Amino acid sequence: MKKLFIILILVLAMLVGCAGKDTVNRKEASATKEDSVQHFEQQGPKDMETGSYVEMTEDPGKAEEDTSEEYSDTRGQQSTTWKSLSDSEEKTSESGKKRTGSGNRQFLVVIDPGHQQEQNKGLEPVGPGSSEKKQKVSSGTSGVSTGLDEYQLNLEVSLKLKEELEDRGYKVIMTRETNDVDISNVERAQIANRNHADAFIRIHANGDDNRSVHGMMTLCQTPHNPYNGKLYKKSRALAEAVLDKAVEKTDAKKLYIYETDTMSGINWAEVPCTIFEMGYMSNPREDEKMSTDSYQEKIVRGVADGIDAFLQGRKK
Numbered sequence: 201m202k203k204l205f206i207i208l209i210l211v212l213a214m215l216v217g218c219a220g221k222d223t224v225n226r227k228e229a230s231a232t233k234e235d236s237v238q239h240f241e242q243q244g245p246k247d248m249e250t251g252s253y254v255e256m257t258e259d260p261g262k263a264e265e266d267t268s269e270e271y272s273d274t275r276g277q278q279s280t281t282w283k284s285l286s287d288s289e290e291k292t293s294e295s296g297k298k299r300t301g302s303g304n305r306q307f308l309v310v311i312d313p314g315h316q317q318e319q320n321k322g323l324e325p326v327g328p329g330s331s332e333k334k335q336k337v338s339s340g341t342s343g344v345s346t347g348l349d350e351y352q353l354n355l356e357v358s359l360k361l362k363e364e365l366e367d368r369g370y371k372v373i374m375t376r377e378t379n380d381v382d383i384s385n386v387e388r389a390q391i392a393n394r395n396h397a398d399a400f401i402r403i404h405a406n407g408d409d410n411r412s413v414h415g416m417m418t419l420c421q422t423p424h425n426p427y428n429g430k431l432y433k434k435s436r437a438l439a440e441a442v443l444d445k446a447v448e449k450t451d452a453k454k455l456y457i458y459e460t461d462t463m464s465g466i467n468w469a470e471v472p473c474t475i476f477e478m479g480y481m482s483n484p485r486e487d488e489k490m491s492t493d494s495y496q497e498k499i500v501r502g503v504a505d506g507i508d509a510f511l512q513g514r515k516k
Contacts, residue, residue: 315340327467336384415453442506449502
């Protein structure tokens with residue numbers, strides 16, 4: 201009887217020990233997840249043109265709520281860091297090809313394939329008349345799985361978009377058609393301005409320190425932008441249409457529209473403008489998808505549908 205009692209005591213001790221260890225593990229796991237979330241919340245977004253971290257002074261605004269466990273912050277919106285972004289100019293090319301379309305040739309779209317092969321560390325004003333200056337243009341990020349440079353991906357998708365839009369009857373101007381150029385963010389916006397574009401689409405891919413982050417987003421200015429706030433409603437409508445239709449065509453994760461007055465390529469625009477971030481090259485799966493022709497075609501059809509929706513009913 202005494203031996204049985206001792207055995208029972210030992211069994212109970214083992215059970216209590218296991219439960220205590222499980223509690224410790226759960227606390228450690230919870231702490232790790234909390235630290236990860238705090239890291240991205242405190243670090244803030246990256247300026248997409250310079251690559252440096254900045255303080256989040258603007259609410260992503262009107263962004264669609266995403267309750268994904270992956271990187272949902274305390275506001276119910278994604279906590280995102282940002283990779284460098286850019287713009288450029290000169291060496292424009294107008295399409296003179298005769299194509300059958302749906303009568304959209306009356307509209308002009310300027311496409312800006314973000315970044316270029318070699319960055320230009322020179323500085324230019326962040327907006328007209330601004331004393332604040334930023335780097336002219338960077339080379340962008342690269343695929344964590346494919347090794348593909350963002351400037352090349354942006355160009356591939358942009359050339360496909362040009363062809364798709366021309367097939368639909370639009371007139372299209374590209375800010376660049378090769379990677380070996382030196383065209384700043386301000387100069388790229390000026391191309392759209394000089395040609396009185398009905399829509400200025402800047403094609404980019406995203407990046408994040410957290411490889412699980414994925415999905416599409418667009419950017420535009422805020423309603424209080426000191427340089428072109430009067431264009432906010434049109435730019436916001438363009439950003440919404442492009443994001444909605446691209447997500448619809450690709451089944452990509454819909455993130456949100458980021459309203460910011462820090463992008464020189466947006467601040468200098470005198471026409472409706474949006475930056476389209478087609479996905480995260482820092483996410484292995486999304487990186488690999490974006491490198492394929494089949495997925496690029498889906499992206500292009502979605503963006504073109506968004507432009508159709510934005511310009512629907514407008515008259516020249």
